[in-house]
Amino acid sequence: MTQKPATENPNAEPAVDEAAPQSPEEIIQANFARIEAERDDLKDKLLRTLADMENLRRRTEREIGDAKAYAVTSFARDMLGSADNLRRALESLPESARAAEEPALKALIEGVELTERDLVKTLERHGVRKIDPQGEKFDPNMHQAMFEAPDAEIGKGLVSKVVQSGYKIGERVLRPALVGVSAGAPKPQAADGGDAAPSGH
Structure with missing residues (x-):
């Protein structure tokens, strides 16, 4: 008696051939996704490059501005001595010399x-x-204190005397002003004999 061959299961799914070619739609979709990823990567690189270029432009502008502003620093510092000497010459003149009618001296x-x-x-x-x-508030970044003394006419911590003018170049201090600082009004003196400590005899 001959044996019947086994019948195939009619509900079984056919085996998928992984090497089967993709449909045109799938190929287009895969290429589109790849191109989108490349576009996003290039866009990110472009934005980073533009930001770097803007930072470089700002830094270069700042450096050029600083170079222009501070190029004369050494020369200006050397000229301060001449300005000081002219000021000292004028301040050393007595009032009688200024009031003199002598034309040569006035000139x-x-x-x-x-x-x-x-x-x-x-x-x-x-x-x-x-x-x-x-009269301004003492600023250690701009002023150099030479002394502190009581002053009844100006508040504590304010500049009471400018010993030598200072100079700035741009936002930098070229030379601080030499100043005296007020310690405020002098303390009242105790009356003689009233609050004196008793002697140890």
Whole structure:
């Protein structure tokens, strides 16, 4: 008796051939996804490059501005001695000399004053400004304290005397102002004999 061959299961799914070619739609979809990923990567790189370029542009502008502003620093510092000497010459004149009617002396004083004003204006044109902090709050970044003394006319911590003017170039201190600082009003003296400590005899 001959044996019947086993019948195939009619509900079984056919085996999928993994090497089977993709449909045109699948190929287009895969290529589209790859191109989108490449586009996003290139966009990210472009944005990073643009940000780097903007940072470089700003830094370069700042460095050029600083170079222009501070190029004359050494020269300006050397010129401060001349400005100081002119100021000292004017301050050393007694009032009687200023009040004198002698034409030669008056012309000399006016000439020195004019030279000092011109020098200060020339420095200002190059970004160098005078620091004259009389009556202002003491600032250790801008001023150098030479002494502290009681002063009834000016509050504690304020500049009571400018010993030597300072100078700034741009936002930097070229030379701090030498100043005296008020310690406030002097303390009242105790009356003689009233609060004296008893002697140890």
